[in-house]
Every structure is written in structure tokens, then in C-alpha cells.
Amino acid sequence: MCVNSTAPAAVIVLAAGAGTRMRSKLPKVLHEIGGRSLLMHAITAARGVEPAQLVAVVRHEREQVVAHLAEHAPEVLVADQDDIPGTGRAVQCGLEQVGAEAGTVLVTYGDVPLLDAPTLQSLVAQHEAAGSAVTVLTALLEDASGYGRIVRSEDGGEVLGIVEHKDASAAQREIREVNSGIYAFDVAVLRSALSRITTDNAQGEMYLTDVLALAREDGGSVRAVVTDDAILVEGANDRVQLAQLGAEMNRRILERHMRAGVSIVDPSTTWIDAEVSIGQDTTVLPGVQLLGATDIGADVVIGPDSTLRHTVVADGAEVVRTHALHAEIGEQASVGPFTYLRPGTVLGAKGKIGGFVETKNAQIGEGSKVPHLSYVGDAEIGEHTNIGAATIVANYDGVNKHRTRVGSHVRVGSDSVLVAPVSIGDGAATGAGAVVREDVPAGALAVNAVSQRIVEGWTERRRPGTPAAAAAAAAQKQAEGADAPAQESKEREN
Numbered sequence: 151m152c153v154n155s156t157a158p159a160a161v162i163v164l165a166a167g168a169g170t171r172m173r174s175k176l177p178k179v180l181h182e183i184g185g186r187s188l189l190m191h192a193i194t195a196a197r198g199v200e201p202a203q204l205v206a207v208v209r210h211e212r213e214q215v216v217a218h219l220a221e222h223a224p225e226v227l228v229a230d231q232d233d234i235p236g237t238g239r240a241v242q243c244g245l246e247q248v249g250a251e252a253g254t255v256l257v258t259y260g261d262v263p264l265l266d267a268p269t270l271q272s273l274v275a276q277h278e279a280a281g282s283a284v285t286v287l288t289a290l291l292e293d294a295s296g297y298g299r300i301v302r303s304e305d306g307g308e309v310l311g312i313v314e315h316k317d318a319s320a321a322q323r324e325i326r327e328v329n330s331g332i333y334a335f336d337v338a339v340l341r342s343a344l345s346r347i348t349t350d351n352a353q354g355e356m357y358l359t360d361v362l363a364l365a366r367e368d369g370g371s372v373r374a375v376v377t378d379d380a381i382l383v384e385g386a387n388d389r390v391q392l393a394q395l396g397a398e399m400n401r402r403i404l405e406r407h408m409r410a411g412v413s414i415v416d417p418s419t420t421w422i423d424a425e426v427s428i429g430q431d432t433t434v435l436p437g438v439q440l441l442g443a444t445d446i447g448a449d450v451v452i453g454p455d456s457t458l459r460h461t462v463v464a465d466g467a468e469v470v471r472t473h474a475l476h477a478e479i480g481e482q483a484s485v486g487p488f489t490y491l492r493p494g495t496v497l498g499a500k501g502k503i504g505g506f507v508e509t510k511n512a513q514i515g516e517g518s519k520v521p522h523l524s525y526v527g528d529a530e531i532g533e534h535t536n537i538g539a540a541t542i543v544a545n546y547d548g549v550n551k552h553r554t555r556v557g558s559h560v561r562v563g564s565d566s567v568l569v570a571p572v573s574i575g576d577g578a579a580t581g582a583g584a585v586v587r588e589d590v591p592a593g594a595l596a597v598n599a600v601s602q603r604i605v606e607g608w609t610e611r612r613r614p615g616t617p618a619a620a621a622a623a624a625a626q627k628q629a630e631g632a633d634a635p636a637q638e639s640k641e642r643e644n
């Protein structure tokens with residue numbers, strides 16, 4: 151469909167309803183799928199038509215909804231609905247924020263998350279090309295119960311109006327074409343018609359749907375645009391529908407990435423949020439969740455079984471069985487398996503954070519490695535440094551957290567404890583088991599593990615009759631038997 155219409159004067163997003171079927175203290179429109187609230191999905195679609203003004207109508211749990219808008223969509227104008235109920239009243243309240251005397255106003259719902267900008271653009275284009283007073287987006291449903299029905303002239307050509315399910319006759323309830331609740335209006339027609347609608351109906355509400363018949367009576371043309379993708383106009387009224395729409399959104403997101411050159415081995419166990427970007431020839435293995443503002447480069451391998459939230463992974467990196475939050479993983483770096491990257495972790499190019507390692511607020515330079523069983527918190531590590539297995543950065547003294555600095559080309563011995571605040575200079579080393587409490591100068595070796603003392607025959611004397619004592623006796627006997635021919639190797643042991 152051609153899209154060359156002008157930008158609409160406004161989009162009014164209705165978000166005042168109670169959403170009781172959610173059974174939640176959270177307002178319905180703030181429930182999330184695809185890493186975004188339902189309301190922000192609606193706002194994102196509305197932004198896509200670049201309206202001069204974007205208005206949200208609020209009432210139920212107003213404060214929470216307004217705070218959410220202030221944080222995520224500060225350009226949105228808030229309109230408060232009063233205690234007159236109904237979609238017609240909601241739009242009337244919204245229009246108080248709209249300055250335009252002429253032009254097109256779109257109405258959408260804050261709880262319809264799959265509606266996208268191309269659908270709205272096409273609605274505006276068709277509305278304006280036909281010079282219509284009202285264009286309603288409709289869908290053909292197998293089960294239309296609950297929805298407003300599109301009443302057409304006998305030949306089916308003209309739209310006469312919309313009748314709500316509760317007000318419909320038995321014959322009207324047979325109609326399969328339903329009102330999606332998404333419309334394009336001529337703003338002058340809308341204002342005029344809304345000033346004349348009443349609450350004289352089955353629900354005692356001001357129905358926005360009554361505008362269609364009024365616009366027609368006034369001589370305006372009223373049209374319907376039928377969508378062939380009905381899920382785009384489906385609302386989430388309870389948590390079952392929320393999960394269904396979430397799954398469908400995910401399916402569409404995965405398909406978009408696969409068509410753009412990303413391999414997703416098992417779409418049924420992969421969840422990718424709407425805002426995530428992924429480069430070409432990246433492979434996503436089963437059981438992966440890429441969430442929030444996560445950006446993945448090209449030629450990356452992620453998974454299996456990894457969750458990355460607000461995390462950046464550069465080209466060519468590998469991330470296996472990892473849980474990462476607000477982390478950055480450099481080019482060709484390697485992470486995992488069984489690795490926990492907490493906020494502020496930055497791993498340089500070709501660096502490594504290996505198995506059973508937890509990091510937090512740790513900047514680890516290019517080519518540096520924390521390969522095994524470590525905790526690194528509030529630390530800065532230079533380039534090409536190796537942190538020995540089971541090293542712990544003791545960043546917390548029980549009251550305050552302190553920083554640790556480790557230079558470049560450092561070798562931290564296995565099982566070291568770096569007691570912050572402390573720093574280790576470039577090219578320095580620590581012995582295995584060192585507890586580093588004082589700064590180590592560049593190029594120095596720090597050792598403070600107790601020197602080893604051998605107490606011969608301790609096990610047989612102090613643990614007689616145990617399997618350990620028996621094993622020790624057997625080993626000794628074998629050593630004595632082999633004594634003569636093994637002279638050389640014995641010397642080597644000494």
C-alpha cells in the first residue's frame with residue numbers, strides 16, 4: 151500500500167480503563183511483553199506516524215501510568231478522563247489537549263501491543279486518499295462475541311455504523327466483522343459528533359463508536375479498512391492473553407532476526423525482546439533470553455542456556471551458559487560456562503571470564519583472563535593479566551566497598567585474596583594462596599603463604615585403622631619394594 155500521507159495532527163492513546171481481569175496491583179497497560187510495557191508498544195507504534203501531538207488518556211492508577219510515561223515517553227501529553235465513562239468520553243478528554251482545528255486524528259488503545267506503525271501509516275494514507283470523515287480498522291473474527299460489530303448497507307458496500315455487542319440484536323450478533331477500536335478521524339467531524347453523543351445505551355457509557363453513524367448523518371464518508379492480520383488489533387485483557395500476545399510477538403521478532411541473517415537454532419526456547427539488535431552470522435543456541443537494551447555484534451555465539459539483559463556483546467565473542475546484566479563483552483572475548491556478570495562488568499577484546507566466576511563493577515582489560523572459580527568486584531585489571539584460579543577480590547569490609555587495581559601483565563597466583571583497597575603494579579606476581587593486603591610494586595613478587603612443613607608418618611600415628619592409614623602404609627610398602635631400581639626417580643623427587 152502506498153504511504154505518502156501527511157503526518158497526522160495527533161494520535162490519542164486510550165489508557166484510562168481499569169483492566170480488572172489482570173488481577174494485578176500493576177495497571178494493565180504497564181504489564182510487559184517483549185521487554186516493553188503494553189503502553190510503550192502502543193506509543194512506539196504511534197511515534198511511527200510522526201504525529202504533531204501524542205496524547206495518552208489516563209484515569210485508573212493514574213499516578214503510576216503518568217510516572218511511566220514521564221520516564222519512557224516524556225513527549226506524550228497526558229489527558230485526564232473524568233468520571234463519565236466510555237471510549238467516547240475518553241477521546242473527548244484527549245481532544246482537549248489537541249490544538250488542531252483540521253487534519254487527521256488517530257485513536258488507538260494502550261493495551262493493544264502488536265499494532266505497528268506500518269498498519270497505522272496505511273490507515274492514515276487510505277483515510278486521507280479517500281477524503282473520509284472516519285476510517286475504522288476492522289477484522290474478521292471466527293468468534294466475534296464481546297466486540298462491536300460493523301453494520302454495513304445491504305450490499306455490504308457502505309459502513310452504516312457500529313453496534314456494541316451488548317446493544318446488538320440477535321441478527322447483528324451474527325456479524326463477523328468487528329471494530330478493532332483503532333480509527334482515523336477528521337478532527338472537526340470528531341469534535342462535532344462527540345459533543346452530541348449520549349450515555350443512552352446498554353452500558354450507560356459514552357460510546358466512541360456512535361461517532362460513525364453521526365458522521366454519516368452529517369454527510370461525511372465513513373469507511374472500514376479490514377486487516378488480514380487480526381492479532382495486530384488484539385488487546386490483552388488478562389494474563390492468558392498477555393502470554394499469547396507475548397509468544398506471538400516473540401515469534402515475529404525471531405523471524406525478523408532470522409531473515410536478517412541470525413541463526414536461531416531453537417526458536418521454541420529462545421526469547422528476544424523488541425529492542426535487541428543482533429549482527430549477521432551470529433548463532434543463538436537453545437535456551438537463550440536476550441532482554442532489554444541488549445546489543446549483540448556479528449559472528450557471536452550465544453548459549454546454550456544464557457540470559458543477557460542490557461548487555462553489549464562485540465563481534466566474534468562467545469558466551470556460554472551465562473547470566474549477564476548491564477555488562478559489556480569485548481570483541482572475540484570468551485565468557486562461561488556457568489558465569490555471572492553483574493552490572494559494570496566490562497571485558498576487553500580477547501579477554502576471558504571463565505567457569506564459576508562472578509564479576510561486578512569490574513573492568514578487565516584486553517587479553518586479560520579470569521578463567522576459573524573467582525569473584526572480582528569493584529576492580530580494574532589491566533591488559534594481558536592472568537588471575538589465578540579461585541582468586542577472590544575482597545571488596546567489602548563489612549561497612550564500605552573499596553577498589554582494587556591490578557596492572558598489566560600481572561600473574562595473580564591461584565587462591566589469592568586481594569583485600570581492597572589494594573593495588574598490584576604492572577608485571578608483578580603473587581604466590582599461590584597469598585593474602586594481598588598491601589600494595590605490590592611493579593615487577594615485584596608478593597608471597598605470604600606459610601612455608602610447608604612435613605610431618606612424616608602423621609596419618610598412621612594419628613589416624614590408625616582408617617582407610618587413609620591403610621593407603622599410606624600400602625604406598626610406603628610399595629615405595630620400599632621399588633627402592634633399588636627407583637633410585638633415580640627418588641633423587642629427582644628430592
Ligand code: UD1
Binds near residue numbers: 207
Ligand atoms: C471497545 C469498542 C468496541 C470494540 C472494542 C475492541 C466502544 C464503545 N466499544 O469495546 O466496539 O470492538 O473496543 O477492543 O468503544 N477506555 C478508556 N476510558 C474508558 C473506557 C475505555 O480509556 O472510559 C480505554 C481502555 O483503557 C481500553 C480501550 O479504551 O484501552 C477499550 O476499552 P474496553 O473497555 O476494552 O473496550 P470496549 O468498550 O469493551
Ligand code: CA
Binds near residue numbers: 385387
Ligand atoms: Ca477490550
